[in-house]
Amino acid sequence: MFTIQDVSRRSGLSEPTVRYYEQVGLIGPIQRDESSGHRRYDDADLHTLESLACLRATGVGIEDMRTYQANRARGRAAAAEQRELLLRHAERIEAEIAAQHVRLEYLRQKAALWDARERGDAAAEATATERVLAVITRLEPVK
Known part of the structure; x- marks a missing residue:
């Protein structure tokens, strides 16, 4: 499990950005430490944040990030749409x-x-x- 500081440092995203991505539904829901209530991220969350950081660095906006995440969840059924989204940004x-x-x-x-x-x-x-x-x-x- 990772703290928000850990995922911020590893993904290159600021802590407020990580919180914002959770707020707008790009990641999460994120687990919380039972005693402190602090966010605890797992490997999958970190991987998702690293992917989002890459998209952000290339100028992909929030709406296209949402589409990207939804397509990831849909898998093969969304392959053509995902390819077009990525190629458009490329x-x-x-x-x-x-x-x-x-x-x-x-x-x-x-x-x-x-x-x-x-x-x-x-x-x-x-x-x-x-x-x-x-x-x-x-x-x-x-x-």
Whole structure:
């Protein structure tokens, strides 16, 4: 059995988040110590919280976490729905990564521009400016 501090440390979720996940039905009901009333988590609870922490870290919202948990409980009957849920979030993350790569390229090109400017190399500065402008056309607005 684990305390809330244990599962918080192991899952990376804060104690208030762990309590909130219980409150909204993502985990639980959680056993309580008979003498103190403190929550006591078992291995299955810890595994569930670790899964939820991973989903949270990838930007999955509470409603999709609920769907994920419900699909887990349904097993094979929910396999197609579970796959679609996970792939939808994977595609979103792929798009975010692609956008971050463009932003990274922007930073590197701007650094090259300032490097050329520092050296007083007008030709390199002009080339870097063109590259920065090309990258800017690929930047997506930050949401």
